[in-house]
Amino acid sequence: MNLEKVIFGFFIVLAATLNFGFFIGDLDNPIHHDVYELFAAIVVNLIATVLKFGDRTHIGAIHLSTSLVADLQLIAAAMVWSYGAHVTDAGVTPEIIAKVVSLSGGALFANVVSVVILIAETIMQKR
Amino acid sequence: MNPEAYESTFFLALRRLRVPLITLILIYAVSILGLTLVPGLDAEGNPSRMNFLHAFYFISYTATTIGFGEIPNAFSEPQRMWVTFCIYLSVIGWAYSIGALLALLQDQNFRNAVRLQRFGQAVRDMREPFYLVCGYGETGQLICRALDQLGLRAVVIEIDDRRVSQLDLHGHSADIPALTANARQPEILKLAGLTHQYCRGVIALTNDDGANLAIAISARLLAPELPALCRAETVETAANMASFGTRHIINPFDKFGRYLALALHAPAAYHLLEWLTAVPGTMVEPHRDPPRGHWILCGYGRFGKVLVSALEQENIPVTIIDHAPPPGESQRRWVRGDGSSAPALLEARIQDAVGIVASTNDDVNNLSIVVTARELNPRLFVVLRQNLQANQALFNAFESDFTVVPSQIVARECLAILTTPLLEPFLWQIKQRGESWASTLLDQLTGSFGWQAPTVWSVHIGAVEAPALMDWLGFAHAPAPLGDLLRNPHDRTEELQCRMLYLAREDQSTVMLPHRHTPVQAGDQLLLVGCRTARNDLALTLSNENTLEYVLQGREIPGGWVWEQFAQLCARLPRSEG
Numbered sequence: 265m266n267l268e269k270v271i272f273g274f275f276i277v278l279a280a281t282l283n284f285g286f287f288i289g290d291l292d293n294p295i296h297h298d299v300y301e302l303f304a305a306i307v308v309n310l311i312a313t314v315l316k317f318g319d320r321t322h323i324g325a326i327h328l329s330t331s332l333v334a335d336l337q338l339i340a341a342a343m344v345w346s347y348g349a350h351v352t353d354a355g356v357t358p359e360i361i362a363k364v365v366s367l368s369g370g371a372l373f374a375n376v377v378s379v380v381i382l383i384a385e386t387i388m389q390k391r
Numbered sequence: 392m393n394p395e396a397y398e399s400t401f402f403l404a405l406r407r408l409r410v411p412l413i414t415l416i417l418i419y420a421v422s423i424l425g426l427t428l429v430p431g432l433d434a435e436g437n438p439s440r441m442n443f444l445h446a447f448y449f450i451s452y453t454a455t456t457i458g459f460g461e462i463p464n465a466f467s468e469p470q471r472m473w474v475t476f477c478i479y480l481s482v483i484g485w486a487y488s489i490g491a492l493l494a495l496l497q498d499q500n501f502r503n504a505v506r507l508q509r510f511g512q513a514v515r516d517m518r519e520p521f522y523l524v525c526g527y528g529e530t531g532q533l534i535c536r537a538l539d540q541l542g543l544r545a546v547v548i549e550i551d552d553r554r555v556s557q558l559d560l561h562g563h564s565a566d567i568p569a570l571t572a573n574a575r576q577p578e579i580l581k582l583a584g585l586t587h588q589y590c591r592g593v594i595a596l597t598n599d600d601g602a603n604l605a606i607a608i609s610a611r612l613l614a615p616e617l618p619a620l621c622r623a624e625t626v627e628t629a630a631n632m633a634s635f636g637t638r639h640i641i642n643p644f645d646k647f648g649r650y651l652a653l654a655l656h657a658p659a660a661y662h663l664l665e666w667l668t669a670v671p672g673t674m675v676e677p678h679r680d681p682p683r684g685h686w687i688l689c690g691y692g693r694f695g696k697v698l699v700s701a702l703e704q705e706n707i708p709v710t711i712i713d714h715a716p717p718p719g720e721s722q723r724r725w726v727r728g729d730g731s732s733a734p735a736l737l738e739a740r741i742q743d744a745v746g747i748v749a750s751t752n753d754d755v756n757n758l759s760i761v762v763t764a765r766e767l768n769p770r771l772f773v774v775l776r777q778n779l780q781a782n783q784a785l786f787n788a789f790e791s792d793f794t795v796v797p798s799q800i801v802a803r804e805c806l807a808i809l810t811t812p813l814l815e816p817f818l819w820q821i822k823q824r825g826e827s828w829a830s831t832l833l834d835q836l837t838g839s840f841g842w843q844a845p846t847v848w849s850v851h852i853g854a855v856e857a858p859a860l861m862d863w864l865g866f867a868h869a870p871a872p873l874g875d876l877l878r879n880p881h882d883r884t885e886e887l888q889c890r891m892l893y894l895a896r897e898d899q900s901t902v903m904l905p906h907r908h909t910p911v912q913a914g915d916q917l918l919l920v921g922c923r924t925a926r927n928d929l930a931l932t933l934s935n936e937n938t939l940e941y942v943l944q945g946r947e948i949p950g951g952w953v954w955e956q957f958a959q960l961c962a963r964l965p966r967s968e969g
Binding site for chain 1: 399402403404405406408409412413416417419420423424427442443444
């Protein structure tokens with residue numbers, strides 16, 4: 265067992281699960297989408313991205329790009345959320361939360377691709 | 392280290408940044424999360440919590456030590472406790488991350504990797520012909536300077552870091568990309584543009600014969616079309632290079648041996664050769680011809696051996712002064728001893744000698760030998776070997792007849808081969824034609840151009856160098872005699888300050904010193920000698936139709952369509968009347 269692989273797999277799967285946890289629920293219902301979960305998803309995604317630095321293989325490059333996509337989408341979601349919560353007077357309305365959740369849905373897709381690559385890579389290993 | 396290893400250094404650097412970056416992310420995450428959870432007070436003093444935007448804002452300016460104060464409201468006691476903790480945490484995190492980053496930037500491997508990348512990029516971006524020069528020693532410096540003066544680009548590989556940094560001080564007009572690396576490695580040569588589409592030649596000038604051999608092999612296998620010029624100081628290396636088809640092998644000692652032999656039996660031919668191959672911007676000094684008679688040679692090394700065989704070929708008796716004769720050299724006259732001491736020179740009958748060669752590999756020794764020898768016999772013809780360019784001042788002060796500087800010989804030879812390929816067959820012809828012919832030509836040429844090193848150049852009559860002349864020849868108005876082409880484009884009654892030496896036709900026939908009525912044909916290669924302005928003027932004539940018309944026919948062609956029509960009308964009118 266390789267400790268590096270354990271940590272690597274842990275963060276990739278955790279990024280996907282947190283993202284999924286935030287995403288699940290009614291699209292425009294603020295009660296179903298906790299902002300702390302979004303925060304955790306962003307942090308874990310950032311860590312997963314940094315962990316993918318420095319891999320020379322082709323699969324490593326795809327890993328890194330999917331992670332960067334997820335980061336971009338999640339940070340965009342956080343920016344939309346803070347715009348709704350602080351800049352507009354109305355606060356986090358169903359319209360705002362719908363935008364945030366759909367952005368995080370895009371990130372979720374990127375994270376799922378990441379997990380699929382991880383599984384494929386694992387299956388390719390004959391040992 | 393090869394380029395592959397350098398590339399992996401980049402990935403290693405990225406890997407080494409993982410831990411500092413993750414530490415920073417975690418510190419930020421813990422601080423922000425804590426700040427949103429710790430109970431605080433709003434503007435009215437009611438219990439409330441900080442939201443994520445404010446927490447991120449606060450931690451960002453606190454962690455980077457900007458510190459705007461407690462925003463948006465004054466903090467509660469628990470918040471202050473947490474912020475105190477965060478401040479220390481973030482300071483440690485930043486100190487660690489920045490320290491790691493700086494350590495990485497200082498890392499020698501990493502810096503080499505960056506330098507290699509930049510060099511490779513600079514070479515890949517080259518969009519004009521260049522020469523790959525391996526070894527930036529004395530010869531390399533001479534060649535780079537001359538190439539720069541001729542308006543040609545160069546790329547340099549040199550193993551010694553100090554010499555590479557000298558390159559910036561030499562003030563070339565064009566940028567010369569340089570790399571500190573071992574040119575033995577094919578990967579380095581490829582990176583430096585060996586297989587680049589604009590690479591015009593490889594010049595191997597390192598002071599290590601083995602390295603030059605390695606470069607020659609790489610060039611032969613990776614870029615077989617490319618001319619490779621290789622310096623070889625031993626006969627074995629030269630033979631090895633020749634065995635796999637290296638086209639130009641330059642052995643400075645062997646070259647000088649041949650020059651000396653030529654100077655002995657055909658002094659005018661030698662002078663002509665020296666004048667034609669002089670490095671641009673230098674003065675050629677005519678010296679007295681080496682006399683025939685008894686010669687003394689001090690120092691029987693690589694150079695000594697070559698010179699002894701050259702002298703013996705001319706049937707000149709030589710006495711050798713050296714510490715110990717090698718086995719199997721008993722038939723020559725030997726004096727054991729040190730050439731710089733008078734007794735050894737006297738034993739070698741210095742009073743009767745006509746010439747002396749100081750050929751040890753030590754400059755001070757050589758000077759000491761010739762100074763002693765001149766004192767004993769002031770009429771001696773002196774051949775002096777100079778090993779280091781740095782001692783130039785000493786050698787200038789002593790008036791020798793020949794000063795042999797290997798680096799200059801190699802540089803001259805390289806430039807002659809690279810810039811004027813036609814010069815080689817012409818020089819060969821000089822040696823064949825005999826002494827009186829060479830003497831007449833030398834007098835004519837130095838009479839009109841002086842002893843200053845002339846501009847020697849080749850022109851190929853083709854679409855690239857002579858588009859206007861190609862059009863002219865294609866439409867067959869009239870033949871283009873050589874004498875007319877060499878008229879001054881500003882005033883055709885004057886002739887250009889140059890002389891045609893050699894003409895090579897497409898069908899392999901050649902003309903030595905072509906007559907002024909010789910017609911020029913498409914595909915001809917011309918070798919010319921003259922001043923720099925003549926070269927530019929001839930280039931103008933060959934590429935500009937109006938100038939060509941003027942030079943050949945004495946007619947000014949009108950420029951522009953309207954004037955052309957008008958001129959044609961005028962030309963037709965008298966004919967119709969007549």
